[in-house]
Amino acid sequence: MRYGLKEILDIGEQGGFAVPAFNVYNLETVLGVMQAAEETGAPVIFQMYSRLFDSEIARFVSPIIMEAMDSMKTPAAFHLDHGAGIPEVLRAFRYGATGVMIDASKETLDKNIAVTREVVKMASEMGVTVEGELGEVGKASEGVSTDYTKVEDAARxxxxxxxxxxxVAVGTAHGHYKQAPVLALQRIAELHQGQKAHLVLHGGSGVPDDQIQAAVKAGIRKINFGTDVCCSLLDGIRAVDPSVLALDLFMKEPTNRVKEFAVSKIKLLGADK
Ligand SMILES: [Zn+2]
Incomplete structure (x- = not known):
């Protein structure tokens, strides 16, 4: 079932859980996430990085995602992750995304607001809802910033x-952490109470389970998993008997690894019914 970004996150708010957002790249990652959602009855978000919208990949993988969403009995959304600018947002509309992220978090607060507001205006004409970013979620390899998103800035x-x-920036970063991050749980709770939008946690891969659960309890409603989707597919590829040549048979185990990974995160977030 196709759901918009806001609608699917409203389900999480009502149920007091976070909806997992998995970064997908190809048929196998889409199938793995779809099978996990079907098995658990959970709402899920398929998302693709902005750079894939700058290449041919999004054009070819988007129809696979649309087909998956339409065949699923559970709610599913299709989201542009870290939209870099208007060209990527426009392509996301064209390819059927039901949500877009515009990431102007490197800009000043005023500029970030202006850019995001413009995208919200365009998206509303398309019936699409928008994720913004405030406070920079950097790369794990560069260390995790403790410059957390301020409640008054978020409300404005x-x-x-x-x-x-x-x-929001609450102690996570993208990619592989050198050491386990420590989330700013108190700030998450204050941000949840202090403004109306659903809170999103980026850099979910590698955050310890107890901290993920505490973050959900504090009010996080969408958690992104990118790095670990890749790792689970690649681990599956390395585990296959190399004498298997037929690609559909070869890709069965890697697809299954993605499914198992997605099921574990769905359960961790409390998104299964
Ligand atoms: Zn991110």
């Missing part, structure tokens, strides 16, 4: 942009 950002979801 959400009020002035109309974004339905907000990625």
């Amino acid at each position: 950002f959400v009020e002035e942009t109309g974004a339905c979801a907000l990625a």
